[in-house]
Amino acid sequence: MATDLQRSPTQLPPRSQNDFFGDPIDSNPLWFKKTAFLEPNFSSESYISDLRSFVPFDTLRSHLRTHLSALNSDLVDLINRDYADFVSLSTKLVDVDSAVLRMRPPLSDLRDRISAFRSAVESSLAALRNGLRQRAEASSAREILELLLDTFHVVSKVEKLIKELPGVAADWSGADLGSTGNGSLSNGIFSQHAESGTSLRETQSMLLERIASEMNRLKFYIAHAQNLPFIENMETRIRSASLLLDGSLGRCFVDGLEHRDENAIYNCLRAYAAIDNTAGAEEIFRTTIVSPMIQQIIPYGSSQLVGGPSEDELEDDYQQIMQSIEKDCKFLIEISSSANSGLHVFDFLANSILKEVHFAIQKSKPGALSPGKPTMFLKNYKSSLRFLAYLEGHCPSRSAVTKFRSETAYVDFMKQWNVGVYFSLRFQEIAGALDSSLMTAAIAPVQNPHTNEENSLSLTLKQSITLLESLRTCWKEDVLVLSCSDKFLRLSLQLLSRYTTWLSSGLAARKVGSTGSNPGSEWAIAANAEDFIYVMHDIGCLVTELNGNYLEHVLQLLSSCPTEVLGILKQSILQGGKSLKDLIPIIMDTMIEALVEKSVEDLRQLKGITATYRMTNKPLPVRHSPYVSGVLRPLKTFLDGEWASYLSSEAQNELLLGAAERITGRYYELASDLVSVARRTESSLLRIRQGAQRRAGASSDTSDHNISDTDKICMQLFLDIQEYGRNLAALGVVAADIPAFRSLWQCVAPSDRQGQITF
Missing domain, CATH: 1.20.58 (Methane Monooxygenase Hydroxylase; Chain G, domain 1)
Incomplete structure (x- = not known):
């Protein structure tokens, strides 16, 4: 006790370094990360804006100040720890200025030498670049010059070769461009084949193929030397040579087609392919061979009259066209589709044959393409598809078929058939x-x-x-x-x-x-x-x-x-x-409902039973009412009619049972209402009668032995439903199996007969 009293007030007992929950007192919250300040892209504004969304500003400021104080304290601790080295650093820096002066001249000299060397290198580099540029310009000029020289030589060569063709020298406007020696050569070449027309035609086609290859080469040179004055000055010569080549090549191709000269045709096609004029060959073939052939089958012209409906049929025309193709066109198709011939660029099937057929049909038989006559249109359309399938049969590969279908002539032909x-x-x-x-x-x-x-x-x-x-x-x-x-x-x-x-x-x-x-x-x-x-x-x-x-x-x-x-x-x-x-169940229900409505017309006669026995002395009934026989008559007549033969036995049974149940249900509704009203009426009349007797002073005793009107009505209904049950049995329906019939029996049967349904 004395020791505790003598302790200084300022000497407080040591506090635990942990708080109540065991965490360090100076520990920072989880959201405060010291490492974030050491990131190279640290931004104070973004850092504060991110934290302020979930940390109060006062709390953030308090923690930042605490962290600043800790950093200052750490800095002071570091300085105090290495204070001796920090103080001795200034004592070692002696005569620094003189050392700087001694090092400055060598460094300046080195900088000047480096600058001079850099200038020399830059001068040499500029001279080298200038030399390379001049060299490139010279090389480009040389290439252009060589290109122009090659162009000139090719033009001259083409002109010389064209002059070797027979019949060209007389039409050659630039006769001064060729030499007389070449003319002699031409006469020498073709004089060798004067006696053999086929050899002459083949030689001419070979020469045309050579000229075409040179023209192709010339086009290549011109494409790379456009807008040059030299080339522009030669355009007239090049155009004349091109026209003469086209004319000579066309005549040779026509001659080859007329004489079926396969070698000449092959050479001409290669020439057309070389000058990239496949359309010219296809058009010549169309006008020379295909068009006369088609006009013999489908004639057209200004004097041609459009025939009647029977003449719009195309089936016979297509058959004749296919026979003519086999006879007059197949040889050229086989030449153009031969393997490794390089003639796959031609499509005579589409651009010559199909195009001409389409043109002839449009001119001569426009009604064949009209969908206004559907039967004729469909017949012609299917015939056309078979004709196209025949043409595709001449394509050597699947890619050729694809190319054939992508041609403009094919697309235009199919557009004419407006199937929509x-x-x-x-x-x-x-x-x-x-x-x-x-x-x-x-x-x-x-x-x-x-x-x-x-x-x-x-x-x-x-x-x-x-x-x-x-x-x-x-x-x-x-x-x-x-x-x-x-x-x-x-x-x-x-x-x-x-x-x-x-x-x-x-x-x-x-x-x-x-x-x-x-x-x-x-x-x-x-x-x-x-x-x-x-x-x-x-x-x-x-x-x-x-x-x-x-x-x-x-x-x-x-x-x-x-x-x-x-x-x-x-x-x-x-x-x-x-x-x-x-819909069959709905129709069945509709038929049943129609039959029930007819039967209900007879059931409405139930109301007459009340009038028969009410306030009368008619004795207790002993037989059924006449209306009972007519209740099921519509159903029986329906099932016995000749139309019932269109119903299956299952449908007839379903119809019979459904109608019987519904008719019985309606029967029960009417009968139960009738009995209920009769009993209420009898009870009311009995009270009125008893009241009148009491007022008259008469004895209120009534005879219990008299049968009431309600009993008579119930007995009549009981006899009726017995007959109704017998009629159901005659139709093949067990009345006891119908719930509504059992309810009806319980409603009108005497007390001693309610236990068993018997007729």
Whole structure:
């Protein structure tokens, strides 16, 4: 105790370096990172703006000041620790200025020498660059000069070679450019082949091929020496040489074509390919060989009259054209498509043959291209596709077929066949026929049901027959265009949907008793129960056809499509059949409801039973009422009619049971209401009678042995339902199995008969 009292007030007990939770007292929060100040891209503004989003400004300032104090304290500690070395540093720096003066002159001298050397190097570098530039300019000038000299030599060589051609010297305007020696050479060369026309033609074609290769070389030189005065001065000579070459080459090519000289034709084609004038060769072949050939088959001209519809057919024309191609054109096609010939740049099939055929058809038979006559248009279109397939058969490779289809002549030819307009016309024709048949106000079975002998399919309604014919028309050979198969599939599904909508809207209108805003539904309101038998029968036949032969036929036509596409197609057609099949329960319900309404007309005679026994002395009934025999008569007549043969046995049983249950249900409703009203009325009359007797002073005792009117009514109803049960049994229906009949029995049967239903 004394020791504690003697302790100085300033000597406080040592504090723990840890706080209450065990963390160091001077520890910084997690968000305060000292290493962030040492980063080279540290920015105080961004650092503060980032922290202020979740740290109060006062807290941030407090921690920063604390950190500054710690840094100052560390700096002082470092200076105090190495203070001796810090003080001795100044004592070692003695006579520093004199040392600086001694080192300055050598350094200045070195700098001057370096500057002089740099200037010399820069001068040498500039001279070297200037020399290289002059050398490059000289080299470029030399190249241009060599190019001009080569151009001049090639032009001269071309002129000399052209003058060697027979018949050119007389037309050569620049005769002074050639030498007389060359003319003698020309006469010497061609005089060797004067006796053999074929050899002369071949030699001429070889010379033309050589000239063409030189012209190709000349074009290369001109392309690299454009806008030079020397070249511009030679343009006249070059143009004249080019025109003469084209004329001579064309004449030689025509001569080779007329004489079927394969070597001459081959050389001429190589010449055309060398000067990049494939269009010229294709045009010459078209005008020389193809055009006369086509005009013999499809004549056209100013005096040609357009023929009638029968003359618009192209099948016979294509057959003759293909025979003529085999006879007159195949030799050139084989030459141009020969392997390793370098003549693949020509496309005589498209730019000569197909182009001329297209032109002849446009001029002579424009009606063949008109989709306004769908049958003729489709026949000609398919004939044209077969003709194109024949032309593609002459292509040596798949790449050649691709090139053939990409030619302008091919594209223009295909554009003339407006398949879109053709489909629109077919759409209006097919869909219009179905729509017209569905707009009738009533339906009636046809006299002779439409029967397909192949499929044993019979339809009874005109609308159903029209639908099936429309669906089959979409995939007929003389209607279908495979390139538009997706559109015809959509049309088929639209036809199914239109027919399904016509049925469903009619059934809905019949249920509400009004067509509303659905024109074309009048048939259902006017139809009787027998008409719906035909509707159900036709639906069953259509669903069977759609899921069977029809689907198989469509899949066979489109068998070339991918498996995924065929799967979608099959699913879409099956879905259309399912939509139709889903209407069968609704139609069955409609027929049952129609039969029930007829039966209810006889059941309404129940109300006469009350009038018969109310306030009368008529004895207790002993036989059923006459109306009972007529309750099930509409159902029996319906099932015994000839139209019932269109229903399967399952459908007949379903119809019989459904109608029996509903009629019995309505019977129970009417009978229970009748009994309930009779009992309430009797109770009211009994109270009134008792009150009157009490007021008259008479005895209120009534005879309990008298049978009440309600008992008589119940007995009559009991006899009636017994007869009704016997009538149901005659139709093959067990009355006890119907819940409504059991309820009706419990309602009117005597107490001793309610335990068992017997007739």
